[in-house]
Amino acid sequence: MKKHHNNPDSCTACTVCIANCPVTAATRKFRGPKMVGPTLERMRLSQDDIEPSLEYCTNCKNCDMSCPSGVPISTLNMLARAKHFKNRKRSLRDWILSHGEKMAKLSAATPGMANFGIKMSRGILKKIGISDKAPLPAYASKSFSKLFKNLKQTSYPDKVVFYPGCFINYNDPQVGMDFVAVMQANKLEVIVEEGFVCCGSPLVVNGFLDEAEENAKQNVQILKKWTDKGYPIITCCTSCGLMLKQEYQELFHIEGVEEYAKHLYDAGEFLLDLHDQGRLNTNFGTLNEKYMYHAPCHLRAQGMGLPGVELLALIPGLDVQDADAGCCGISGNYGFKDDKYDISMEIGSGLFKTIKDSGRDTVFSECGTCRLQIGHGANVKTLHPLTLVRKSYEAYQK
Amino acid sequence: MREYDIVVIGGGLAGLMAAAAATKRGKKVTLLSLGSGTLTIGGGIVDVMGYLEGGIPAATPSAGLLQVGAGHPYKKIGRPAIEESIRFFKEICEEEGYSYIGNLDKTQWIPTAAGTLKPTCLVPRTMDTTELKKADKITVLGFDALKDFYPSLIAKNFKKIPAFAQKEYEVVMVDPKLSEGRDVTALDVARWLDTEEGLASCIEKMRNVIPSGSVVIIPPVLGTRPNYLVKEKLEQALRCTFVETASVPPSITGLRLRTLLVRYLKKNGVRIVEQAIVAKSIVEENNCLAVITEGVDRERTYYAKSFILANGGFYGGGLLAEPGKVIEPIFNLPVEAPTDHELWANYSLFSSEAQPFAKLGLDVDEKMRPLDASGKVLLNNVFVAGRNLRGYDFSFEKSGNGVAIASGYQAAMSV
Numbered sequence: 082m083k084k085h086h087n088n089p090d091s092c093t094a095c096t097v098c099i100a101n102c103p104v105t106a107a108t109r110k111f112r113g114p115k116m117v118g119p120t121l122e123r124m125r126l127s128q129d130d131i132e133p134s135l136e137y138c139t140n141c142k143n144c145d146m147s148c149p150s151g152v153p154i155s156t157l158n159m160l161a162r163a164k165h166f167k168n169r170k171r172s173l174r175d176w177i178l179s180h181g182e183k184m185a186k187l188s189a190a191t192p193g194m195a196n197f198g199i200k201m202s203r204g205i206l207k208k209i210g211i212s213d214k215a216p217l218p219a220y221a222s223k224s225f226s227k228l229f230k231n232l233k234q235t236s237y238p239d240k241v242v243f244y245p246g247c248f249i250n251y252n253d254p255q256v257g258m259d260f261v262a263v264m265q266a267n268k269l270e271v272i273v274e275e276g277f278v279c280c281g282s283p284l285v286v287n288g289f290l291d292e293a294e295e296n297a298k299q300n301v302q303i304l305k306k307w308t309d310k311g312y313p314i315i316t317c318c319t320s321c322g323l324m325l326k327q328e329y330q331e332l333f334h335i336e337g338v339e340e341y342a343k344h345l346y347d348a349g350e351f352l353l354d355l356h357d358q359g360r361l362n363t364n365f366g367t368l369n370e371k372y373m374y375h376a377p378c379h380l381r382a383q384g385m386g387l388p389g390v391e392l393l394a395l396i397p398g399l400d401v402q403d404a405d406a407g408c409c410g411i412s413g414n415y416g417f418k419d420d421k422y423d424i425s426m427e428i429g430s431g432l433f434k435t436i437k438d439s440g441r442d443t444v445f446s447e448c449g450t451c452r453l454q455i456g457h458g459a460n461v462k463t464l465h466p467l468t469l470v471r472k473s474y475e476a477y478q479k
Numbered sequence: 480m481r482e483y484d485i486v487v488i489g490g491g492l493a494g495l496m497a498a499a500a501a502t503k504r505g506k507k508v509t510l511l512s513l514g515s516g517t518l519t520i521g522g523g524i525v526d527v528m529g530y531l532e533g534g535i536p537a538a539t540p541s542a543g544l545l546q547v548g549a550g551h552p553y554k555k556i557g558r559p560a561i562e563e564s565i566r567f568f569k570e571i572c573e574e575e576g577y578s579y580i581g582n583l584d585k586t587q588w589i590p591t592a593a594g595t596l597k598p599t600c601l602v603p604r605t606m607d608t609t610e611l612k613k614a615d616k617i618t619v620l621g622f623d624a625l626k627d628f629y630p631s632l633i634a635k636n637f638k639k640i641p642a643f644a645q646k647e648y649e650v651v652m653v654d655p656k657l658s659e660g661r662d663v664t665a666l667d668v669a670r671w672l673d674t675e676e677g678l679a680s681c682i683e684k685m686r687n688v689i690p691s692g693s694v695v696i697i698p699p700v701l702g703t704r705p706n707y708l709v710k711e712k713l714e715q716a717l718r719c720t721f722v723e724t725a726s727v728p729p730s731i732t733g734l735r736l737r738t739l740l741v742r743y744l745k746k747n748g749v750r751i752v753e754q755a756i757v758a759k760s761i762v763e764e765n766n767c768l769a770v771i772t773e774g775v776d777r778e779r780t781y782y783a784k785s786f787i788l789a790n791g792g793f794y795g796g797g798l799l800a801e802p803g804k805v806i807e808p809i810f811n812l813p814v815e816a817p818t819d820h821e822l823w824a825n826y827s828l829f830s831s832e833a834q835p836f837a838k839l840g841l842d843v844d845e846k847m848r849p850l851d852a853s854g855k856v857l858l859n860n861v862f863v864a865g866r867n868l869r870g871y872d873f874s875f876e877k878s879g880n881g882v883a884i885a886s887g888y889q890a891a892m893s894v
Contacts (some may be wrong), residue, residue: 084763093794095517095520095728096519096520096664096728096729097514097515097517097519097520097728097729099664099666099729100515100666100734101519101728105754106670109657109659109660109661109667110659111660111661112660112662113660113661116661134660134661145512145754146514146515146753146754147519148514149513149514149515149516149517149520149791149794149795149796150514151513151514153537193480230496230885319570326775326776327775327776330775342775342776342777343776343777344777345776353481356481357480357481381753381754382753383754383774383776384752384753384754384755384756384772385752385779386509386750386751386752386753387750387773391750393590403745405742472590
């Protein structure tokens with residue numbers, strides 16, 4: 082059973098998705114995945130009418146994950162949203178939140194100024210519908226691509242292609258640098274292709290499907306070029322990964338996705354595969370530290386378990402506790418929206434409480450926006466699992 | 480290469496129980512699941528054997544077990560293992576703070592949202608009917624705007640049940656003020672009662688309509704979590720007894736049980752892989768070496784010493800119906816079925832007769848290993864559990880969760 086058959090008639094109206102939908106649990110304004118997804122899809126096939134509560138779906142994919150009949154409910158919602166906005170005027174707020182890459186490029190010359198500007202203009206942003214309480218990410222003083230260009234890597238015959246994604250590139254470049262260090266420690270050289278653009282995930286959730294498809298076409302071409310040469314492609318961001326391998330197949334009809342998707346890896350899974358082949362550098366230094374872990378929904382949706390947790394289990398001394406408390410609520414840019422902020426925080430409240438109750442002050446998670454939300458909601462430090470892998474390698478060197 | 484002791488395929492009740500029993504035995508377990516099983520649809524009440532052939536109620540689950548036919552999974556599993564499995568199930572629930580009541584020697588007749596009684600074996604304490612049977616007067620409490628629960632229908636139909644005909648009934652309503660936005664389900668009301676404010680507000684509203692000492696039938700709304708906090712707080716505050724009914728999906732009792740079992744597995748180190756579409760296997764001679772998942776990206780191979788196949792029947796995808804044949808897709812195990820597929824179904828709408836396809840499935844030995852038509856074991860390290868087993872009709876017998884628990888347990892103990 083392939084997952085990219087968008088057939089609403091596979092839905093038997095069993096209601097399991099309703100029980101598993103974090104938005105349904107947080108607000109009564111959302112009519113629930115079954116109703117808004119497959120049930121109304123049958124109506125939408127014959128008329129343009131739209132279910133008004135469609136805007137509440139976060140595309141977190143918990144409905145898809147719970148469905149016993151393989152209906153890609155969230156994707157039906159995203160396609161419906163795109164159809165709704167096809168001939169309608171868009172809000173400035175949605176445009177800004179969807180075009181993080183363009184915004185970042187505009188601010189790239191003076192990220193310090195841009196950050197100052199964001200801080201000063203939170204009042205203005207609030208006026209256009211961006212919450213003044215939401216954890217908007219700051220721009221890094223130097224983007225990952227700049228840092229990477231100045232980095233001297235040791236050359237190795239085995240190479241991997243890294244897809245950094247917007248968040249790592251503009252907001253959290255250290256994760257990318259940690260990734261490169263970990264690859265180097267495994268005698269792998271990292272290639273970063275300049276032509277990569279935003280995966281399109283933030284565009285899709287706000288209904289800019291055509292633009293997302295343009296991005297997809299460009300990325301597909303590059304990804305396929307590298308995988309045709311036999312190079313694996315690696316992401317550290319689970320939402321980028323899900324978009325590139327799965328949502329491109331569900332949303333668009335672009336040739337080549339199925340072929341390169343075979344070679345697209347989450348960084349944690351890639352390292353575990355190396356371990357299976359006996360090729361992983363296991364010179365892990367002891368880290369006598371305690372962490373909480375949060376599994377991003379977009380990782381769970383990928384059908385590979387929790388590779389980050391399995392990987393860190395190889396590090397001696399490390400004490401990891403899986404929070405296992407569901408969605409964090411941010412869902413990309415959903416939680417930045419003024420009218421969605423409270424819902425987003427309500428969704429994450431169980432997770433925040435679990436983290437606070439644990440008494441642990443640092444949480445690791447693969448997803449950048451999950452980390453933002455967790456830092457904001459539970460008032461803890463956050464990091465990517467590869468940062469810990471790098472730290473462990475360095476501890477061994479000392 | 481990572482190798483596990485046991486890979487369990489399927490995250491429904493049979494798979495969860497198999498994984499629980501295996502981890503209890505100290506095995507290293509990976510559970511591959513697709514979707515969240517049917518517990519949240521079918522419910523968390525454990526039917527073992529309610530009705531015999533011809534729709535005659537079994538005197539007790541035990542008596543029912545004695546009367547099942549030779550091909551029935553219970554016959555393969557045998558009474559001692561069934562008893563053990565029930566004991567083990569109750570032990571887990573107890574340990575997790577959400578104990579079940581009941582045993583094989585007694586049928587519990589529990590109220591349904593339609594105002595009928597349904598035979599079952601194990602229920603959560605929220606469905607304990609002891610006080611209901613004793614009471615001279617029963618209050619049926621509904622919630623405004625709640626779909627699929629009509630207190631007056633329940634009162635009316637209970638009057639037709641001999642053991643309940645002499646009792647007095649009062650119908651009362653509480654308004655949870657949940658009408659904004661969407662239809663109200665039991666899940667919405669249960670979530671309202673999960674919150675402190677909701678519970679406090681509900682107690683206030685109930686105080687106005689039910690006097691202390693009442694025995695109250697309510698929909699399954701006593702919280703979504705596997706514990707008795709909501710029940711205890713309500714009963715303490717109002718000095719009443721609440722009895723939940725069996726109801727339509729989404730099932731709150733099933734949701735609680737699923738939450739409990741998944742939590743138990745994770746706590747005990749079971750690795751759970753969600754969205755795992757198991758498509759094929761690697762078999763050498765009569766041994767399975769690995770199963771392979773087919774993601775949208777690529778295949779992944781899971782190696783183990785033993786495998787438990789608990790991926791459901793026709794509904795769950797463990798069995799596929801094709802013209803003239805039934806296929807078990809992962810191991811291509813034989814499923815005996817009439818070659819004329821017209822004979823699989825009973826075509827009359829609203830018929831009270833069974834559907835022949837309900838009994839189609841995999842034949843197994845007493846260890847739950849798959850057999851061919853001549854009774855030869857086909858795979859030595861593959862064990863079958865749950866809805867893909869042949870020879871039982873859970874819907875007519877009322878035996879679904881019982882077979883899931885017993886076969887899941889037996890599979891894990893046979894490894």
